[in-house]
Amino acid sequence: MKPVSVAKDAEFTLDGVDVKRSTNHINDLNPEVKLNLMSSSPDPVHISVRPDFDKGEEAIKNFVFTYNYYISKLNIATAYKDNTAILEELNFENDKEREDAEKKLGVYQGDMQLIQMKNSLFGLMTNPYEVGENRDKKLIFGDMGVSTNNSLSGYGNPALRRGYFQLDEKKLRAKLESSWDDVRDFFASRDGETVIPNDGLAVKMTDYLRPFSGRDGLISKRTVSYTHLRAHETRRHL
Numbered sequence: 001m002k003p004v005s006v007a008k009d010a011e012f013t014l015d016g017v018d019v020k021r022s023t024n025h026i027n028d029l030n031p032e033v034k035l036n037l038m039s040s041s042p043d044p045v046h047i048s049v050r051p052d053f054d055k056g057e058e059a060i061k062n063f064v065f066t067y068n069y070y071i072s073k074l075n076i077a078t079a080y081k082d083n084t085a086i087l088e089e090l091n092f093e094n095d096k097e098r099e100d101a102e103k104k105l106g107v108y109q110g111d112m113q114l115i116q117m118k119n120s121l122f123g124l125m126t127n128p129y130e131v132g133e134n135r136d137k138k139l140i141f142g143d144m145g146v147s148t149n150n151s152l153s154g155y156g157n158p159a160l161r162r163g164y165f166q167l168d169e170k171k172l173r174a175k176l177e178s179s180w181d182d183v184r185d186f187f188a189s190r191d192g193e194t195v196i197p198n199d200g201l202a203v204k205m206t207d208y209l210r211p212f213s214g215r216d217g218l219i220s221k222r223t224v225s226y227t228h229l230r231a232h233e234t235r236r237h238l
Helices: 053-078 095-104 110-124 169-178 179-187 201-212 217-238
Strands: 010-014 017-021 025-030 033-036 129-132 136-140
Touching: 010 095, 017 025, 053 095, 053 110, 053 169, 053 179, 110 201, 129 179, 136 179, 179 201
Parallel strands: none
Antiparallel strands: 010 017, 025 033, 129 136
8 A cells, every 4th residue: 555666667878868668678779689677776887798609609519519420320320331430430428329339330331312311411511601791791610610521532530521520619719709690690591580591501401301300201211110120130030
């Protein structure tokens, strides 16, 4: 009945402009910036807005790690059965994981559909993508320290020649801090808040992988086929 205080509109000045809002949650003053007013201040409050470079760096690291992980599975499945060099290039967490990989080595030896899948993914990873406010620049993964060596020559890291990628953390961080918007557009180009369809590495990779996922996708069918094959071999040995 007798409140200590009565709710009032938020009143403040931003860059010399007087602002009045009925809420403390302000999201209509700067694009992609939300202000949550927590308390009043007798002195000017200086606000600096910058991207979360740590989260961006961690997300790209996880992306590259995950890509390498699944490429290793494709390499193991499509390799020649006696090509144990592929296993030596990988870091297994334990003996069981290595034993499982040995059992799957060459199970789809020379399978052109899976080999084509690996080549297509590699192409997406190495393609240039348009970036910039006017989409007048192109960026490749190598510009941000994510590189590979798919040459068939005898030089360089043999593992990289199988389609894996390595990451230069210093170069990645420098690119994030100097060209954050370009790196963002590299993965998914935007027109304001809207992601542009079929443009950017993440968008194109998602579109490409969609037919391979789901119950009727290639991966599901290959998994069922492999399970039946292993069951048949087990019965034969018995």
